[in-house]
Amino acid sequence: MTQDGDLDGVVRKRIRGLRVARGWSLDELAARCYLSPSTLSRIETGHRRIALDQLAPIARALGTTLDQLVESVSDEDVVIRPERDTVRGVTTWLLTRDSGPNGVTVAKMRLTKPAGEQRVHPGRDWFTVLSGAVELRLGERRVRVEAGQAAEFSCMVPHAFGSLDGPAEILCILDNEGQRTHLHSH
Template sequence: MKELANLGLRLRAARTGRGWTLESLAHKAGISASTLSRLEAGKRQANLELLLPLTKALGIGVDELLTPVVEDPRVDREAWERDDATFQPLSPESSHVQTYKITFTPRPAYEGPLGTHGGHEWLYVLSGRLRLQLDDREIILHRGEAAEFDTWTPHAMSAVGPENAEIISIFNEAGVKFHTAVQ
């Protein structure tokens, strides 16, 4: 079973992450240190009789020791447009951090209220020139440049032109809600 392939490594990581020795975990789980050593090295077949006391002692579920099987790791999500930008999701919807390729069409500097939200934003310019407005400052970023900023700072982005600006942007959950919500 593929799910069991890295069980020993995950078991060792759970133990060492707590600063425990083989002997201390073996004692807490009521098994021998040599059995635990063989499990971690992949030289002993895992079974529930061994795993249940080990996971109980570690305070984790058996599923945390199993390698999830990913049939197809490709991200296949639909792009959408909002205002002057096209958003192409590059990470699964279930990810804790969301990554997008955003294409901005050129427009004059943003004149509305600048947005704020919790967290930080990181972006990388793939092509074109990006106008990043941070409070009362205007910064022009070129291809190959990156920026990272506290998103409590009022901010807005747009392409300077004449061509579109394409960026890769990484948001936390608050940033996803603010930047990608359909309005």
């Protein structure tokens, strides 16, 4: 089967799966997207080609986007590979592929070096320590944040964080400025 055929089948399964997950009959979804139930049935079963002018209203009725309905199904959509920065002693797993609501990024980070140069940027950062201990430097303050604890702070205060007493892992939520500052090499 061709890649287009594979995607076509995936889109059909997504339409049916979303409809069933909402507890809607073919009649209910058909009424919401202004198609006949028989047309929608033939789309779901593969007995009719899906036209773009049909797909957009179906996506809207199902509360999703056209992009989400037709997105790729490769392993790249599933596997999150680490990005290593050996100079800074940081390995990062981006848990959000695109900025989430309000432009935030969620990342898991493994820190192996002490806090580096302090930086300032707009916004707020938040992290929780999964293992080990982290030193959070806020201006002249040095705050120890241990496994099971979290920190939230204004990024307008000069700040940096790094491992303390060995490697540490954190889960962090960063805004766009925080992502540029903390997740990319300097």
